[in-house]
Amino acid sequence: MIRYEKDQRVPVTLTVNGREYRQWIEPRLLLSDFLRDELGLTGTHVGCEHGVCGACTILLNGSPARSCLKLAIDVDDGQITTIEGLARDEEFDALRQAFSENHALQCGFCTPGIMLSVAVALKHTSESDPVDWDDVLSGHLCRCTGYVGIRRAIKALQAKEGGEAKA
């Protein structure tokens, strides 16, 4: 076993958006603060900081996760995708376009988290196992759109892909 003292700086290695970072951090540093303050990736927003609002959602090893409920030290060696990762990736051009065209955001505070959740859900949807969009979107608080525009964007994306529009 390995023990670290509370004020000790501990090396962690994380791959964020395909790039490897090695930083020395305190054990209590949250992943959300690691991304924002250590790496300067401020696209990950911090809202409630207790796992309710969903603004800080990122992908950890391919699964959506609250970065405010993970300690950076405890996801050492993990693969992380943040909204900055989607911004650079052509694969998500359609997603960004659909959000823009369908008024799926207004103030934009919740948007990074929602886009990551939607991106990963779209990837896993199939006709035999359709996504429960109520369930996916329940994990994000949006106070501007009433979710109408977000659902419209998802519908548009699914129509484009020829998938079943269930949003």
Added chain:
Amino acid sequence: MKPAPFDFIRAESVDDVIAILSHTEDAKILAGGQSLVAMMNMRLARPSTLVTLRGVPGLDAIEEKDGVVTVGAMVVQERLRSMMGHRQEFGALAEGIGYIGHPQTRSMGTVGGSIAHADPSAELPLLLQVYRGSVKTAGPSGVRQIAAEDFFQFPFSTALEPEEIMVATHWPVPIMSSGGSFREFSRRRGDFAIVAVACHISIEHQRLVDGRLGAAGVAGTAVAVDLPADLRGQPLITDEAATHWLETLMPHLDPPDDLEASSVLRRTLVETLGREAMAEAWVRAGGGTT
């Protein structure tokens, strides 16, 4: 909203964890962190030492042997849900897990973490009771197996000794012709349940042979009762039978009266959701309507 400082230990074996818990005042085990880290962020929890199970091998397996499914403590909730989604005999399990938080928390939250946390309104402690499951613990004096009904003692407290760790939960496989149903009432999707109800029914030759009915959010722990003996052999869950079964559950309830809901509302919800769950479990078990 940041956690207070703590020492951090990466355990590499269950024995490591037991040694740390035995020798450290106020150490907490970190599994998925979906409740613990939230509590630490709010400083409702300030453990001196955090022990992560992430590097402990063997805690994330799901195995089925001799009619029992053993679920390692570190199995994430979403994984158990997708594995059990097609198992009719565990009908209430996948459905109930679907009510835990959101996909974004179920992907990290663990089965063991939720059960050890023992929130009286949580889904998994209720499900473990309804399926007559048990908990496997490891401690300085060896391994123990504790039945679910003895494990949960008070809100957020269990039969786990301070130096013990939960390593797995056991879920006995019901007979094939079983069905289950899970119902939950909350103000918003993914919120803590105001009331949750689970029902499990087994039938043979179109007759009731076994069942469990339980509720969460209405007492210090989740509670569950067996199918009353005089309902065995019945060809249908009639209104009277449902009332009778519910009457055996009601004495175990001690519903809180708070801003979320009055105790009267909670009792009414147990009744309403209970009837719905019984009817649905019966149909899912293959029971007819005549």
